[in-house]
Amino acid sequence: MTRFLLAKAVDVVNLQHFVGAQQLLQLRSFTTSLAAAQDALVLKARQQLEEIRSAGTFKVERQITTPQEASVGVLDVAQPVLNFCANNYLGLSNHPVVVAAARKALDTHGYGLSSVRFICGTQDLHKQLEARISAFHGTEDTILYPSCFDANAGLFEALLGPEDAVISDELNHASIIDGIRLCKAKRYRYKHMDLIDLEHKIMEAEDAGAKVKLIATDGVFSMDGDIAPIGDIVALAHHHDAQVFSDECHATGFVGATGRGTDEACNVPGQVDIINSTLGKALGGGTGGYTTGKADVVALLRQRARPYLFSNSLAPSAVAASIAVFDLLSSSSALRDKLQENADYFRRQMAAAGFSIRPGRHPIVPIMLGDAALANKMASAMLQRGVYVVGFSYPVVPKGTARIRVQLSAAHEREHLDKAIAAFKDVGKQLGVIE
Ligand SMILES: *Cc1c(COP(=O)(O)O)cnc(C)c1O
Numbered sequence: 551m552t553r554f555l556l557a558k559a560v561d562v563v564n565l566q567h568f569v570g571a572q573q574l575l576q577l578r579s580f581t582t583s584l585a586a587a588q589d590a591l592v593l594k595a596r597q598q599l600e601e602i603r604s605a606g607t608f609k610v611e612r613q614i615t616t617p618q619e620a621s622v623g624v625l626d627v628a629q630p631v632l633n634f635c636a637n638n639y640l641g642l643s644n645h646p647v648v649v650a651a652a653r654k655a656l657d658t659h660g661y662g663l664s665s666v667r668f669i670c671g672t673q674d675l676h677k678q679l680e681a682r683i684s685a686f687h688g689t690e691d692t693i694l695y696p697s698c699f700d701a702n703a704g705l706f707e708a709l710l711g712p713e714d715a716v717i718s719d720e721l722n723h724a725s726i727i728d729g730i731r732l733c734k735a736k737r738y739r740y741k742h743m744d745l746i747d748l749e750h751k752i753m754e755a756e757d758a759g760a761k762v763k764l765i766a767t768d769g770v771f772s773m774d775g776d777i778a779p780i781g782d783i784v785a786l787a788h789h790h791d792a793q794v795f796s797d798e799c800h801a802t803g804f805v806g807a808t809g810r811g812t813d814e815a816c817n818v819p820g821q822v823d824i825i826n827s828t829l830g831k832a833l834g835g836g837t838g839g840y841t842t843g844k845a846d847v848v849a850l851l852r853q854r855a856r857p858y859l860f861s862n863s864l865a866p867s868a869v870a871a872s873i874a875v876f877d878l879l880s881s882s883s884a885l886r887d888k889l890q891e892n893a894d895y896f897r898r899q900m901a902a903a904g905f906s907i908r909p910g911r912h913p914i915v916p917i918m919l920g921d922a923a924l925a926n927k928m929a930s931a932m933l934q935r936g937v938y939v940v941g942f943s944y945p946v947v948p949k950g951t952a953r954i955r956v957q958l959s960a961a962h963e964r965e966h967l968d969k970a971i972a973a974f975k976d977v978g979k980q981l982g983v984i985e
Contacts, residue, residue, distance in 0.1 A: 606922065607945065617644035618835060620961035624938065631938040632966050634956045637831035639804050639913055640885045641961030647878060648834050648871045655870030663863040667694075668852070671863030679869050682876045683842055687810065688820045691848035694869075696861050698799055698828035698839030699725040704855030705795070705826065705841060706733035706764075715760035717751045719743065719767045719778070723797055726766055736760060742771075745782050752790045763792035764824075769812030770800035773947050773955065775914030777805065781816035793823040800914065803832035803879055804960075809886040823847075829868065834875045836868040889913055889960040892967060896958055899971045904984035913958035916942075917974070918951065919983065925952040928977055935973040 602608050613625035618638050621630045642648050655675065665671035680692040695701040702725035706716060714735040718726065721742045730737055736758060738751040748765065755763045765787055767778045780796060787794045798811045806814025813822045824847060829838035841851055851858060878885075893913040901907050906918040919925045925941030932939050932954075943952035956970075978984040 607943070619644050620959060620963070620966055622938065624933075627933065629936055631933060631936045632962075632970055633938045634958070634962075634970055635938055635940045636835070636957060636959065637800070638835055638959050638961060639832035639889055639957070640879075641959050642833065642875055642878070642885075643835035645834070645878075648874050651874035652836075652867040652871040655866045659866035659870070661867070662865055665863060666859060666861065667863050668859065673863075673866060673869070675866055675869045675873070676863065679873050679876075680840070682873055683840055686876055686880065687825055687842050689825065689842040690845040692840050692842040693848045693851050693855070693858060694864055695839045695841070695855075695857055696864060697830065697837065698797070698826055700857035700861060701826045701839040701841050702726050702729040702797065703732065704729070704851065704857040705824070706730050706735065706766075707856065708851050708854035709733075709847065710735035710762060710764065712736070713760070714762040714764070715755035715758065716764045716766055717748065717755060717792070718765075721771055721773075722766060722768055723772065723799070726768070726797055730766065735762075735764075743776060743778060745779065745786065748783065749786055749790070752786065752792055755792075756790060763787075763790065764795055765792055766795045767797070768800070769796040769798040770805060770912060770914070772800050772914065773942060773953075774908055774916055775800075775910050775912035776908075777801075777812060777815060777910065777912060779816065780812045780822060781818045784813075784816075784818045784821045787823075794821075795824040795826070796822045798825050798827040799831055800912075802827040803875075804886045804889050805912070808883050809879060829872045829875075833879075834871050836871055838864045838868055838872060885960040889958060892958045892960065892962050895964070896956070896967050896971065899967070900974065903971070903975050903978070905974065905978060915956040915958065916953040917956060918953050920950055920952055922952040924981065924983070925954055928954055928981055928983070931977040931980070932973055935977065937970045937973045 615623040615625055618636055620633060620641065622633045623630050659673055659675055663671040676694060680694060683692040684690060695704065706729045710716060710733045712734045715738060716730050716733065716735045717738040717740060718730055719742055720739050736755065738755055740748040740751045752763055765783055767783065769780065770777055784794055796812055801811040803809045805811050808814065810819060813819050824841060824843040826839065826841050829836060841848065893911060893915065897907060897915055900915070900917065908916045908918065919928065922943030925943055929939055929941040939954050939956055941952065941954050947953065
């Protein structure tokens with residue numbers, strides 16, 4: 551293809567100065583090639599969409615027409631349905647105290663900040679929330695991010711260089727994987743929750759002369775409800791002079807006796823070096839994420855973490871609502887206790903009915919089906935019976951392990967659980983999943 555822009559014309563802003571007959575021709579071909587480029591992009595997108603559809607993994611988004619609660623309205627579904635697929639573990643997504651705090655902050659602190667933190671985007675509220683989170687986890691300092699995805703994306707690159715190593719569980723969340731991809735440290739991947747393989751990889755990193763050896767794990771794995779053996783991981787780290795990072799998105803607020811998270815559940819409170827978590831799940835479900843840990847580490851993140859430096863500050867209403875959430879959690883463990891009761895009850899009843907459930911006590915309860923089509927069929931049948939659950943299959947979970955992932959909430963009452971269990975039994979029998 552011939553060159554369009556003549557060297558002399560490149561810096562000419564006003565086309566009139568250089569559009570002669572020849573250039574006009576070229577301009578036309580430029581416009582056509584632009585259109586062609588767009589077509590190539592659209593074509594490529596279309597091809598990929600087709601692949602996703604034919605693999606049967608195309609995700610359709612249902613529209614919720616009400617706040618996120620135990621029972622929600624769904625567009626094109628006649629009756630409200632019981633919601634068993636939200637991360638609304640503590641039932642705080644539409645809690646009156648939380649909503650009131652957000653509303654009040656709109657009046658006192660406005661809607662948005664139109665700035666990043668280090669220019670003019672830090673309000674008193676941000677510092678209050680950061681202090682509140684540090685107090686909750688018993689850590690020295692906390693840095694807020696627009697999301698936990700950002701907290702994970704910013705962490706590794708800011709802290710680790712080529713002389714360091716990061717040793718990561720193979721089933722870690724996508725955002726941890728992406729964050730590690732962005733950093734220059736040597737990467738090691740250990741088998742899911744396999745301590746022997748983990749130690750093996752730590753020693754490989756040692757042999758390679760790694761300065762910092764950072765072990766990275768989800769505290770709770772979202773597809774299985776597996777709780778990482780953080781106590782053993784911390785012990786291994788101590789022995790090998792390594793550090794531990796845990797992503798507590800499916801733990802903060804409700805895992806452990808007082809909801810402090812995986813470290814509390816595994817009897818090593820305060821011994822995880824770096825914790826990332828989200829404000830977008832159990833803690834009101836609005837938006838925001840954070841890193842909490844040692845003061846110097848957090849201070850360095852404020853200087854270096856790119857999603858912190860180059861993305862807008864959290865909205866004041868979300869920050870104020872989150873402060874209200876931590877106040878609620880610190881004053882009582884009632885919600886956390888109710889959630890645990892709900893999880894235990896549901897797990898017991900479903901196991902007794904003959905369903906294959908991954909054992910444990912987490913409010914993520916995967917009902918194992920194996921077959922992807924069966925999982926989708928079961929989810930649809932459940933929705934028709936007024937229970938909203940979602941089937942997960944490859945590539946979100948390994949092949950042959952398709953499942954329905956049920957998530958319990960403190961917002962569920964016993965009658966909600968009984969209705970869901972009854973529906974599961976009916977549908978399960980109908981589809982030959984149980985006898
Ligand atoms: C949801 C989730 C995230 C992302 O959190 P956001 O605040 O929604 O960006 C990160 N890690 C894990 C393990 C999660 O489950």
